[in-house]
Amino acid sequence: xxxxxxxxxxxxxxxxxxxxxxxxxxxxxxxxxxxxxxxxxxxxxxxxxxxxxxxxxxxxxxxxxxxxxxxxxxxxxxxxxxxxxxxxxxxxxxxxxxxxxxxxxxxxxxxxxxxxxxxxxxxxxxxxxxxxxxxxxxxxxxxxxxxxxxxxxxxxxxxxxxxxxxxxxxxxxxxxxxxxxxxxxxxxxxxxxxxxxx
Ligand SMILES: [Zn+2]
Ligand SMILES: [Zn+2]
Ligand SMILES: [Zn+2]
Numbered sequence: 001x002x003x004x005x006x007x008x009x010x011x012x013x014x015x016x017x018x019x020x021x022x023x024x025x026x027x028x029x030x031x032x033x034x035x036x037x038x039x040x041x042x043x044x045x046x047x048x049x050x051x052x053x054x055x056x057x058x059x060x061x062x063x064x065x066x067x068x069x070x071x072x073x074x075x076x077x078x079x080x081x082x083x084x085x086x087x088x089x090x091x092x093x094x095x096x097x098x099x100x101x102x103x104x105x106x107x108x109x110x111x112x113x114x115x116x117x118x119x120x121x122x123x124x125x126x127x128x129x130x131x132x133x134x135x136x137x138x139x140x141x142x143x144x145x146x147x148x149x150x151x152x153x154x155x156x157x158x159x160x161x162x163x164x165x166x167x168x169x170x171x172x173x174x175x176x177x178x179x180x181x182x183x184x185x186x187x188x189x190x191x192x193x194x195x196x197x198x
Contacts, residue, residue, distance in 0.1 A: 018045050024042045028061070030060055056085045080102060081104055086104055113167055136158055
C-alpha cells in the first residue's frame with residue numbers, strides 16, 4: 001500500500017529531467033535520521049535514484065543518501081514521527097489520521113543551550129592573576145586564554161568550551177547567540193542585560 005504523492009512543484013526554471021512519481025511509501029528516513037518523515041512528492045532521476053521531498057522541507061534519497069534510505073508502510077522500529085510532516089500530511093488530506101500509537105516529535109530551535117559557550121574564542125572573560133586563564137563572562141567557568149586570529153589580526157580569547165552550569169539566562173529574542181561586553185557586564189546585542197541563571 002502506498003499513498004498518493006503531490007506534484008513535485010518547483011519554482012526554479014530549467015529542464016526537468018526527472019520523472020514525477022504519483023505514489024510513494026507512507027514513511028521514509030535515511031539510516032542517520034532520528035525520526036520518520038512523510039513524503040510529499042517524489043521523483044525518479046535519470047540515474048534511477050528516487051528522491052522524496054518530505055513535508056517538513058528536507059529531501060530524502062538522492063546521490064549520497066540513497067543507499068541508506070528506508071521506506072515503510074508501518075513503522076518497524078521505535079522511532080517517533082516528524083510532527084511537521086505528520087501535521088501537514090493530515091492537514092493536506094494525504095492521510096486521514098496521524099500514526100496510531102506513535103510519538104510525534106518536534107524540537108523548536110533555540111530552546112536549549114548551545115553545545116559550546118557563546119563566549120568561546122571571544123574576549124568575553126575577566127583575566128585572572130597569572131594571565132593564562134580567565135573567568136568566562138557568559139558562564140563563570142575558568143578556562144585558558146590564548147592568542148587567536150593569526151599574526152595580522154591577533155587578539156586574546158577564551159578557549160572554546162562547553163557552557164558551564166551558570167550560563168546566562170537567554171535573551172527572549174536572540175537567545176544565547178549575541179552576547180556583548182558592556183563595561184564589565186554582559187548584554188545582548190539588543191541591549192538587554194544578560195545575567196547568570198540560578
Ligand atoms: Zn519531516
Ligand atoms: Zn563560558
Ligand atoms: Zn537580545
